[in-house]
Structure formats: C-alpha cells, structure tokens
Amino acid sequence: MSNFAFGLGVGTQSAAGDWLEVYFNAPLLNAADDLIKAVGDALGYEGGNQTIEIEESQLKALEAAFLSVGAEDQAEIVEVLEGTRQPLVVCILASDEEPQTTAEVYLKLSLLSHRLVKPHGINLTGMFGKLPNVAWTNEGAVALDELPKRQLAARAQGRVLDVHSVDKFPKMTNYVVPAGIRVGDAARIRLGAHVGEGTTVMHEGFINFNA
Amino acid sequence: MSNFAFGLGVGTQSAAGDWLEVYFNAPLLNAADDLIKAVGDALGYEGGNQTIEIEESQLKALEAAFLSVGAEDQAEIVEVLEGTRQPLVVCILASDEEPQTTAEVYLKLSLLSHRLVKPHGINLTGMFGKLPNVAWTNEGAVALDELPKRQLAARAQGRVLDVHSVDKFPKMTNYVVPAGIRVGDAARIRLGAHVGEGTTVMHEGFINFNA
Amino acid sequence: MSNFAFGLGVGTQSAAGDWLEVYFNAPLLNAADDLIKAVGDALGYEGGNQTIEIEESQLKALEAAFLSVGAEDQAEIVEVLEGTRQPLVVCILASDEEPQTTAEVYLKLSLLSHRLVKPHGINLTGMFGKLPNVAWTNEGAVALDELPKRQLAARAQGRVLDVHSVDKFPKMTNYVVPAGIRVGDAARIRLGAHVGEGTTVMHEGFINFNA
Structure with missing residues (x-):
C-alpha cells in the first residue's frame, strides 16, 4: 500500500x-x-x-x-x-x-x-x-461572515478580536518554524513557503507560498 | 428631522x-x-x-x-x-x-x-x-501614560502586553472587514481607508485613512 | 562605589x-x-x-x-x-x-x-x-525547540500560538514606548533602537537595534 x-x-x-x-x-x-x-x-x-x-x-x-x-x-x-x-x-x-x-x-x-x-x-x-478566504485573528481563524458578530461580542466582553490578515493563506510560523531561520516580521511568509536553513528574512522581505 | x-x-x-x-x-x-x-x-x-x-x-x-x-x-x-x-x-x-x-x-x-x-x-x-495617540495592543487601546504600568503588571502575571502600533489611527480590520477583499498584512490599512470590493492588498501595500 | x-x-x-x-x-x-x-x-x-x-x-x-x-x-x-x-x-x-x-x-x-x-x-x-534566537508570540517568548509542542497544545485547547517573529531581538514597543513617537507597525523597530522625540515611523520604515 x-x-x-x-x-x-x-x-x-x-x-x-x-x-x-x-x-x-x-x-x-x-x-x-x-x-x-x-x-x-x-x-x-x-x-x-x-x-x-x-x-x-x-x-x-x-x-x-x-x-x-x-x-x-x-x-x-x-x-x-x-x-x-x-x-x-x-x-x-x-x-x-x-x-x-x-x-x-x-x-x-x-x-x-x-x-x-x-x-x-x-x-x-x-x-x-x-481555500476559503479567512480572517486570521488572535483567537484563530474566523469565517468572514461571522466576523462582525464575533468582533462585537469580544468588544462587549472587553476584548479586541485582532484581525492580522484576511487571506486564503495563513502565515507560515503559526504552523511551523523550520530549523535555522530568522524572520523579522512573520506576517510576510505564507504557509507553503519553503525557507531554507540559514535564511534570515528581514522586515522588508516577503515569501509567497510555494516559493 | x-x-x-x-x-x-x-x-x-x-x-x-x-x-x-x-x-x-x-x-x-x-x-x-x-x-x-x-x-x-x-x-x-x-x-x-x-x-x-x-x-x-x-x-x-x-x-x-x-x-x-x-x-x-x-x-x-x-x-x-x-x-x-x-x-x-x-x-x-x-x-x-x-x-x-x-x-x-x-x-x-x-x-x-x-x-x-x-x-x-x-x-x-x-x-x-x-484623536489621541494610543498604544494599540492585544488587550485593546491603552493610554500612553498608562502603558509602562500595564506592561509591568502583565509581565508579573506571565503575560505580554503586545504593542502593535502607536498611532492616532487603529487598523481598519479591527473595526470592519468590508466584503470581497484580501489583506496580506492588516497593519497596513488604517481605519478610514475605503477599500473597494475585489481589492487585494499584498504585504507591501499601505492604504492611508480617507484614501 | x-x-x-x-x-x-x-x-x-x-x-x-x-x-x-x-x-x-x-x-x-x-x-x-x-x-x-x-x-x-x-x-x-x-x-x-x-x-x-x-x-x-x-x-x-x-x-x-x-x-x-x-x-x-x-x-x-x-x-x-x-x-x-x-x-x-x-x-x-x-x-x-x-x-x-x-x-x-x-x-x-x-x-x-x-x-x-x-x-x-x-x-x-x-x-x-x-542572545538566543527566540519565537516571539502572543504568549511571550518561546524557545524554538519547545515551539511545536506549545503550538499543538494551544491548538488542542482551542487557542492559536501566534508567532510574530523569530529573531534574536524583540520589538521595542513591548519593552518601552519612549515619549512623543508614533509607530505605524511596531514590528519594524527592534529593542535597542533609539527613537527620538517627535519621530513618526510610518509603515514602510524599519529601525534596527542601536541605530
């Protein structure tokens, strides 16, 4: 098999x-x-x-x-x-x-x-x-049509639902941080990026999925 | 009326x-x-x-x-x-x-x-x-003169008060995500931006308020 | 003394x-x-x-x-x-x-x-x-070799361990916000930066440590 x-x-x-x-x-x-x-x-x-x-x-x-x-x-x-x-x-x-x-x-x-x-x-x-388009937040992935209600409920409870990005792809580092890398701003690297050992991605860099 | x-x-x-x-x-x-x-x-x-x-x-x-x-x-x-x-x-x-x-x-x-x-x-x-200048954090908006005490208290309790930006404007997506958009890095779009349906803002983009 | x-x-x-x-x-x-x-x-x-x-x-x-x-x-x-x-x-x-x-x-x-x-x-x-290379997350600094287990445990509990950056340096604003500044995207300024009063760092800017 x-x-x-x-x-x-x-x-x-x-x-x-x-x-x-x-x-x-x-x-x-x-x-x-x-x-x-x-x-x-x-x-x-x-x-x-x-x-x-x-x-x-x-x-x-x-x-x-x-x-x-x-x-x-x-x-x-x-x-x-x-x-x-x-x-x-x-x-x-x-x-x-x-x-x-x-x-x-x-x-x-x-x-x-x-x-x-x-x-x-x-x-x-x-x-x-x-891949659905998703709101990536501090409380995880949220469906876009549920977002306003979730944001309001969070506010009522004194929290903020922080929306980091709205995208089909999440950021890589929330799934895996491969060995031997440094990443200035993790928002710049999508899941599916292949980041070689020894790579440092400074804050201006951006690596797309499958790249 | x-x-x-x-x-x-x-x-x-x-x-x-x-x-x-x-x-x-x-x-x-x-x-x-x-x-x-x-x-x-x-x-x-x-x-x-x-x-x-x-x-x-x-x-x-x-x-x-x-x-x-x-x-x-x-x-x-x-x-x-x-x-x-x-x-x-x-x-x-x-x-x-x-x-x-x-x-x-x-x-x-x-x-x-x-x-x-x-x-x-x-x-x-x-x-x-x-518009006051505000520390935008994972625990919501914090007045700048209260920030050091709040940061210390969070540390004492084993949390981090994460300061995303210090600005008069918050990021738009924490207030509204209009339909039909994708945003690579939500920090780049201030509340007050008018983002048309179908817009994708990649990670290098920045849209100012009222733009 | x-x-x-x-x-x-x-x-x-x-x-x-x-x-x-x-x-x-x-x-x-x-x-x-x-x-x-x-x-x-x-x-x-x-x-x-x-x-x-x-x-x-x-x-x-x-x-x-x-x-x-x-x-x-x-x-x-x-x-x-x-x-x-x-x-x-x-x-x-x-x-x-x-x-x-x-x-x-x-x-x-x-x-x-x-x-x-x-x-x-x-x-x-x-x-x-x-300075160790560290995963900077919404739950604080995490050692890189502990990260996958921490991420899995957070997921099992319905949370996301959000990794903002992987770097020897943290962002300055989580340690101190000196008076009289504005910072569009705080990820761009490392601890050790010396940001003068009256400075506004817009979203494209990046200030390195000791600069």
Missing part, C-alpha cells in the same frame, strides 16, 4: 461546519506502509486520497494504531489532542493528485514548509478553489 | 475618562427619520450633532426604541452589549460638520471603511486634534 | 532554565551610589558586573532597600512584582564592559531605547552570542 503523504490535523470550522484551516503538527511524506495499514484499519480507510474527519472518541484507537507500529511521535501528538473539542482530521494521500479538500491543501502546504518537498515539487492544481 | 449619520458604539477610555477609540459595529448613513426620533426620545436628544455617553442601564430603552421602528439589526447589537462593562456611546449627527469629539471622528472613519461614503466625501476638518 | 547601570527585570526562561529575554521596566544609568549600596547589601553584591537571579521571596528585602534610599519608583516596581511566578533578575553593571549574559544585553538595549544612552554610545561587543 504505497503512500504519498499522511497527516493528523486539528483545525477550525465555521459555524456552518466548513473547514477554515488545518494545523498538521508533524506531517509525513511517504509514510511507512505499516503505519498507513494500522491507521487505515483503525479508521476504515479503503485506499485512495481520503480526508477523514474523526471524533475525539476515536483518538484512543488511533494512538494504539501508532504504537503498534512504533510511531511514537505520532502517538504523542494524539495524546496531546485527547480531550480536545476542536475538529480533527486525518489525511491519507495515496498519490500526489490534485487536492480535493481544504485539509489536503493544508497538508501539502505543510509538507512544503516542513521542507519535506521542494517548491514546485508537489501538485497544487486547483488549490485556490479549496 | 433630517439626519446625516448615526452610530451606537462601544469603546475604550483611559483611566482619566478620556475616550481612546470607539467601535461602531453597524454605523448608519442618512438614518431613517423615525429611527432617529425613537432613539432621540429614549436618550433625550434635542437636535444637532451630539455625542451621547450612555449607561448599560439605558440599553433596554434603546433596544425598545429600535424595535419600535423595525430596526432589528440595531436591536441585535444592543442585545449583545447588554451586561457590558465597557463605555458606550451614541452619536447622532444631524449634518456633516467638523467632528467635535473622538467618537464623531471614529463614526466618520467607520462610514468610510464601511463604504457608506467615498474618500474625500466627508468633512474631517480638524480630526487630528480629536 | 561608582556604577554604570542598574536594572530590575522580569523575564522568560526556557524549560531548560536558559534566559530568553528580560523586561526592565525602568533601567537606571549611573544609579546613585547609595541605591547600589543598599540593593547590593540586600542581595550580597560584591562589586563588578553582576547578573543576580533573585527569588520572589527576596522582593520584600529589595523593596526595603529601595525605600531606605528614597527610590520610590523602583520600590513601586517591586510591589507590582510581588507574588509573581516569573523569573526575576537584578543587573548591576559597575562599568560598561562587554555584556556577559542575556540579561546584561537586554539591560543595555533597554538603556538605548529608553534614550538613556545614544546609539553607538554603549559597549555591545559580542552581544549576538548572548
């Missing part, structure tokens, strides 16, 4: 249940066959490229699956997620086809910023259509 | 009681006569351009006034604000004269960013003198 | 106990002899340039020392810090020698941004080696 990529993610959905973004703590490129088989058995995966939304109640089985194949790192991620109320997703990509879901796009952008694939080394065709 | 603009706002005051900024969730241009009459009766408005500070205890009467004229949207804002401890204000502007208070300036800047008026289409004469 | 500089700081350490940064609320240049003597007696200072880590339990003695010499401002800082769980440090610099610790570098950078010394008016030789 060959595999292109794997990721266990925790993300944000709109009130309507649409995915706004997904955080993959430790995505895998070419995951081991036995890991995919164990996880697949636990989640009912039947092959191909799948975005599988999971419940918190499935995490114990997922942890056992990881431990059964010695994937301690992934098992540790599951442990941290146990008890969460945030939406969870598992992406299993058998091949590098065009991404079909928001989660798949985020997995692929994460592979780039984790330096697991090189710029232009991954199929992102049609990705824009899978 | 002709009317130029109306706004119900929630804002921030310094310890000395000076207004630092006002958030208008849904300002109105040329508000309906019956709305102004109903609100005016509830608050004792006697005409002209008035900035009326209100108490939380007056919100019920304000809600009734809005409902009496079918202004459901404004009534919903009041509902969210009920129970708040934040300072509240109602601005009623009979005409587009020079703004006389901080709240009036914020109402006019909000009209611009809500695309209710066009750049240079509103009287902002003397506005700079009505 | 001549003295070059003095500072009482509250800061952040990594899980391994390394200093990441230190906030000095009110550093002193050429502190009064009697202040240094009183504080030195309270803390067992024996001369030279010393970075003295102190416990919360020592704050009462420190406050008494400040009050004994009429240093009300410093005593007030101590009062705010009483009860804190954050790491505390006192820096006493007898002379302007090369900084030997992270805290000493932060004290010197703070002297610059507090306008107590002029750019190039202080010995910063070797400072880069004393």
Whole structure:
C-alpha cells in the first residue's frame, strides 16, 4: 500500500461546519506502509486520497494504531489532542493528485514548509478553489461572515478580536518554524513557503507560498 | 428631522475618562427619520450633532426604541452589549460638520471603511486634534501614560502586553472587514481607508485613512 | 562605589532554565551610589558586573532597600512584582564592559531605547552570542525547540500560538514606548533602537537595534 503523504490535523470550522484551516503538527511524506495499514484499519480507510474527519472518541484507537507500529511521535501528538473539542482530521494521500479538500491543501502546504518537498515539487492544481478566504485573528481563524458578530461580542466582553490578515493563506510560523531561520516580521511568509536553513528574512522581505 | 449619520458604539477610555477609540459595529448613513426620533426620545436628544455617553442601564430603552421602528439589526447589537462593562456611546449627527469629539471622528472613519461614503466625501476638518495617540495592543487601546504600568503588571502575571502600533489611527480590520477583499498584512490599512470590493492588498501595500 | 547601570527585570526562561529575554521596566544609568549600596547589601553584591537571579521571596528585602534610599519608583516596581511566578533578575553593571549574559544585553538595549544612552554610545561587543534566537508570540517568548509542542497544545485547547517573529531581538514597543513617537507597525523597530522625540515611523520604515 504505497503512500504519498499522511497527516493528523486539528483545525477550525465555521459555524456552518466548513473547514477554515488545518494545523498538521508533524506531517509525513511517504509514510511507512505499516503505519498507513494500522491507521487505515483503525479508521476504515479503503485506499485512495481520503480526508477523514474523526471524533475525539476515536483518538484512543488511533494512538494504539501508532504504537503498534512504533510511531511514537505520532502517538504523542494524539495524546496531546485527547480531550480536545476542536475538529480533527486525518489525511491519507495515496498519490500526489490534485487536492480535493481544504485539509489536503493544508497538508501539502505543510509538507512544503516542513521542507519535506521542494517548491514546485508537489501538485497544487486547483488549490485556490479549496481555500476559503479567512480572517486570521488572535483567537484563530474566523469565517468572514461571522466576523462582525464575533468582533462585537469580544468588544462587549472587553476584548479586541485582532484581525492580522484576511487571506486564503495563513502565515507560515503559526504552523511551523523550520530549523535555522530568522524572520523579522512573520506576517510576510505564507504557509507553503519553503525557507531554507540559514535564511534570515528581514522586515522588508516577503515569501509567497510555494516559493 | 433630517439626519446625516448615526452610530451606537462601544469603546475604550483611559483611566482619566478620556475616550481612546470607539467601535461602531453597524454605523448608519442618512438614518431613517423615525429611527432617529425613537432613539432621540429614549436618550433625550434635542437636535444637532451630539455625542451621547450612555449607561448599560439605558440599553433596554434603546433596544425598545429600535424595535419600535423595525430596526432589528440595531436591536441585535444592543442585545449583545447588554451586561457590558465597557463605555458606550451614541452619536447622532444631524449634518456633516467638523467632528467635535473622538467618537464623531471614529463614526466618520467607520462610514468610510464601511463604504457608506467615498474618500474625500466627508468633512474631517480638524480630526487630528480629536484623536489621541494610543498604544494599540492585544488587550485593546491603552493610554500612553498608562502603558509602562500595564506592561509591568502583565509581565508579573506571565503575560505580554503586545504593542502593535502607536498611532492616532487603529487598523481598519479591527473595526470592519468590508466584503470581497484580501489583506496580506492588516497593519497596513488604517481605519478610514475605503477599500473597494475585489481589492487585494499584498504585504507591501499601505492604504492611508480617507484614501 | 561608582556604577554604570542598574536594572530590575522580569523575564522568560526556557524549560531548560536558559534566559530568553528580560523586561526592565525602568533601567537606571549611573544609579546613585547609595541605591547600589543598599540593593547590593540586600542581595550580597560584591562589586563588578553582576547578573543576580533573585527569588520572589527576596522582593520584600529589595523593596526595603529601595525605600531606605528614597527610590520610590523602583520600590513601586517591586510591589507590582510581588507574588509573581516569573523569573526575576537584578543587573548591576559597575562599568560598561562587554555584556556577559542575556540579561546584561537586554539591560543595555533597554538603556538605548529608553534614550538613556545614544546609539553607538554603549559597549555591545559580542552581544549576538548572548542572545538566543527566540519565537516571539502572543504568549511571550518561546524557545524554538519547545515551539511545536506549545503550538499543538494551544491548538488542542482551542487557542492559536501566534508567532510574530523569530529573531534574536524583540520589538521595542513591548519593552518601552519612549515619549512623543508614533509607530505605524511596531514590528519594524527592534529593542535597542533609539527613537527620538517627535519621530513618526510610518509603515514602510524599519529601525534596527542601536541605530
């Protein structure tokens, strides 16, 4: 069972249940066959490229699956997620086809910023259509049509909902800070940027996704 | 009773009681006569351009006034604000004269960013003198002379009071994100900017108030 | 007992106990002899340039020392810090020698941004080696090797650990906002910048440390 990529993610959905973004703590490129088989058995995966939304109640089985194949790192991620109320997703990509879901796009952008694939080394065709335009705030991703109510409610409670950007792409550093870099203003680097070790991005710089 | 603009706002005051900024969730241009009459009766408005500070205890009467004229949207804002401890204000502007208070300036800047008026289409004469220089932080607007004590207290409690900018103008997106825009770095757009639908402001761009 | 500089700081350490940064609320240049003597007696200072880590339990003695010499401002800082769980440090610099610790570098950078010394008016030789590369976040300074776990834990709890920059230097305004300035985007000014009264830094500007 060959595999292109794997990721266990925790993300944000709109009130309507649409995915706004997904955080993959430790995505895998070419995951081991036995890991995919164990996880697949636990989640009912039947092959191909799948975005599988999971419940918190499935995490114990997922942890056992990881431990059964010695994937301690992934098992540790599951442990941290146990008890969460945030939406969870598992992406299993058998091949590098065009991404079909928001989660798949985020997995692929994460592979780039984790330096697991090189710029232009991954199929992102049609990705824009899978990425919603989102308000990126100090309280996480917020759907644009929910923003005014959220801002008003925050104000009533004495807080400010601080909107950092309004964009299809989040900033890379909120997802991964690859080793050996310095970044003056993190707003300048989108998730999906591939920032080489030793790079310093001063405050005027801007690195686009997949660049 | 002709009317130029109306706004119900929630804002921030310094310890000395000076207004630092006002958030208008849904300002109105040329508000309906019956709305102004109903609100005016509830608050004792006697005409002209008035900035009326209100108490939380007056919100019920304000809600009734809005409902009496079918202004459901404004009534919903009041509902969210009920129970708040934040300072509240109602601005009623009979005409587009020079703004006389901080709240009036914020109402006019909000009209611009809500695309209710066009750049240079509103009287902002003397506005700079009505806008205090403010520290814009993750905990909201802070008066500059209170900042060092607030920063120290936050540190003692294990938090950081993050100062995003020190300016008379806040960033637009913390007040309104008009439809159909993308903004790479929201720090670049001041409240009062008029950002047309379909605009994408990349990370190098900067749009000034009233531009 | 001549003295070059003095500072009482509250800061952040990594899980391994390394200093990441230190906030000095009110550093002193050429502190009064009697202040240094009183504080030195309270803390067992024996001369030279010393970075003295102190416990919360020592704050009462420190406050008494400040009050004994009429240093009300410093005593007030101590009062705010009483009860804190954050790491505390006192820096006493007898002379302007090369900084030997992270805290000493932060004290010197703070002297610059507090306008107590002029750019190039202080010995910063070797400072880069004393400054760790840090993730600057909405929850304070985070050690880079702890970041992925902190980000995952925040996500599991429905928060976002927002990484503003990855750099040896923090932004100045989180440490001090000197009087009479405006700063469009505070990310552009590093601690250690010397920003003159009346300066307005618009959004394109960038001021480096010691400049």
